Amino acid sequence: MSTPQIAAKNLDLFYGEFQALHDINLNISEKQITALIGPSGCGKSTFLRTLNRMNDLVKGVSIKGEIQIGGENIYDKSVNVVELRKKVGMVFQKPNPFPMSIYDNIAYGPRAHGIKKKAQLNEIVERSLKQAALWNEVKDRLHSSALGLSGGQQQRLCIARVLAVEPEIVLMDEPTSALDPLATLKVEELVNELKQQYTIVIVTHNMQQAARISDITSFFLNGKIVETDITSKVFTNPSNKQTEDYITGKFG
Amino acid sequence: MNVLRKQKIAFACLSGLGLLTVCVLIFIIGYILSQGLTMINIEFLTSKPRKMGAEGGIFPAIIGTLYLVITTMIIATPIGVGAAIYLNEYTSRGKITSVIRFATEALAGIPSIVFGLFGFAFFVILLEPVTGGWSILSAALTGVTMVLPTIVRTAEEALKAVPDSLREGSLALGTTKWQTIKGLILPTAMPGIITGIILSIGRVVGETAAFLLTLGGTLLIPQSLMDGSRTLSLHLYMVAMETGAMDVAFGTAAVLIILILIINLTASWFFRRLIKRFS
Numbered sequence: 001m002s003t004p005q006i007a008a009k010n011l012d013l014f015y016g017e018f019q020a021l022h023d024i025n026l027n028i029s030e031k032q033i034t035a036l037i038g039p040s041g042c043g044k045s046t047f048l049r050t051l052n053r054m055n056d057l058v059k060g061v062s063i064k065g066e067i068q069i070g071g072e073n074i075y076d077k078s079v080n081v082v083e084l085r086k087k088v089g090m091v092f093q094k095p096n097p098f099p100m101s102i103y104d105n106i107a108y109g110p111r112a113h114g115i116k117k118k119a120q121l122n123e124i125v126e127r128s129l130k131q132a133a134l135w136n137e138v139k140d141r142l143h144s145s146a147l148g149l150s151g152g153q154q155q156r157l158c159i160a161r162v163l164a165v166e167p168e169i170v171l172m173d174e175p176t177s178a179l180d181p182l183a184t185l186k187v188e189e190l191v192n193e194l195k196q197q198y199t200i201v202i203v204t205h206n207m208q209q210a211a212r213i214s215d216i217t218s219f220f221l222n223g224k225i226v227e228t229d230i231t232s233k234v235f236t237n238p239s240n241k242q243t244e245d246y247i248t249g250k251f252g
Numbered sequence: 253m254n255v256l257r258k259q260k261i262a263f264a265c266l267s268g269l270g271l272l273t274v275c276v277l278i279f280i281i282g283y284i285l286s287q288g289l290t291m292i293n294i295e296f297l298t299s300k301p302r303k304m305g306a307e308g309g310i311f312p313a314i315i316g317t318l319y320l321v322i323t324t325m326i327i328a329t330p331i332g333v334g335a336a337i338y339l340n341e342y343t344s345r346g347k348i349t350s351v352i353r354f355a356t357e358a359l360a361g362i363p364s365i366v367f368g369l370f371g372f373a374f375f376v377i378l379l380e381p382v383t384g385g386w387s388i389l390s391a392a393l394t395g396v397t398m399v400l401p402t403i404v405r406t407a408e409e410a411l412k413a414v415p416d417s418l419r420e421g422s423l424a425l426g427t428t429k430w431q432t433i434k435g436l437i438l439p440t441a442m443p444g445i446i447t448g449i450i451l452s453i454g455r456v457v458g459e460t461a462a463f464l465l466t467l468g469g470t471l472l473i474p475q476s477l478m479d480g481s482r483t484l485s486l487h488l489y490m491v492a493m494e495t496g497a498m499d500v501a502f503g504t505a506a507v508l509i510i511l512i513l514i515i516n517l518t519a520s521w522f523f524r525r526l527i528k529r530f531s
Binding site for chain 1: 344417420421422423424425426428431435436439440
């Protein structure tokens with residue numbers, strides 16, 4: 001295995017007095033899909049949000065330990081959070097298209113980063129929508145409101161919006177939990193495609209989904225990592241009893 | 253008496269009261285319009301008053317109203333919207349914000365003649381070298397203190413209605429907080445903010461007491477912000493009280509009512525657009 005792109009080292013996270021993450025150590029490799037699974041409240045989403053420092057927005061959060069991305073501790077004082085989030089994009093649980101046109105949704109990030117030329121923006125919008133497998137469905141109505149799209153289309157739009165910023169890593173926080181099975185399937189196919197260019201970390205409460213799409217699975221329980229291994233091994237021959245109980249449906 | 257009958261009586265009483273309110277409104281507006289509409293013609297709207305306003309047109313008052321509204325809103329809008337952005341985007345519910353909120357609400361409850369007295373003492377007399385005494389500027393600054401609470405509160409509500417998921421989505425794309433506010437939050441909240449601005453315009457157009465003490469009331473067309481003037485409301489008051497020319501007063505009132513009606517309809521159109529944006 002090559003050197004990890006993301007490495008969490010002895011990470012503790014507190015919401016005020018309450019400790020939500022305990023001594024997390026996790027290596028995530030480039031251009032792989034890593035799934036974080038576990039019951040509600042186990043800390044998997046909280047951990048995901050430490051990777052692009054979205055937890056900074058929550059009051060009373062404090063962190064010990066470090067997270068290295070590309071060898072640099074992202075909690076170092078010298079780190080520019082805005083630059084970090086360009087590199088580490090995020091797709092949320094509920095699709096959150098902006099109340100503007102499809103085109104403007106995609107162009108929003110690049111514009112904020114200083115791209116003004118229309119030709120260049122057109123090119124980015126087309127490329128991102130194609131990457132997100134949405135182009136054919138929306139190419140004739142790029143300038144109508146994104147709020148008119150279906151839930152599944154909205155989520156793929158949100159993925160395209162992230163891709164337009166050209167991140168290296170894409171974090172996904174239960175991206176299909178608000179979608180119907182068909183839309184879920186489309187997003188899963190898309191995630192599988194994206195793996196060739198991006199490192200993907202996906203939180204899911206759907207174990208079949210983790211088994212279907214991920215290369216590595218990490219099982220969280222009560223704020224700790226119980227087991228991290230190759231996905232097929234976690235689901236067929238887990239080395240920990242708690243993992244086995246969870247994936248066989250004894251709890252959670 | 254059985255409950256069904258009580259229910260019927262209650263319904264009859266309440267619908268009667270509802271009808272009464274509507275009737276009063278229709279009667280007042282109808283009466284004023286029937287008295288005033290006959291006065292309104294191009295000449296009335298575009299010519300200067302004669303004999304202290306007892307005859308002639310209302311042109312200077314229309315110009316004065318426009319100048320005052322525009323000046324007031326140019327000053328009040330950036331301050332009010334800026335304060336609302338600060339309250340909603342940059343602070344959490346702490347002590348300072350609750351003090352600011354209390355202040356804006358207290359300000360909203362003060363009778364307008366008190367604002368007028370303050371404006372007279374402070375802007376007209378104390379700051380005369382700057383404001384020119386009784387002037388559009390003095391009146392506009394007084395107007396600003398009156399409409400600020402409305403602008404701050406409606407803008408704050410509009411900003412609050414923007415879901416946090418949008419803020420997160422934008423920040424996660426590597427934008428700064430200011431880019432997020434400027435590029436996403438403000439445009440999304442804009443219909444609500446505009447509603448507040450339009451309601452404030454209505455307040456300035458309708459206000460009399462505060463401007464009686466600050467605007468001066470000259471019938472000349474103002475040449476600069478440091479000149480005095482009169483608004484339609486003020487003109488209406490002065491014509492009715494000083495000349496007794498009720499026909500001119502009713503004509504002015506009719507113009508005022510039509511103006512306010514247009515302003516309120518525009519405000520509610522923008523408000524409906526805000527609601528639609530989140531449903």
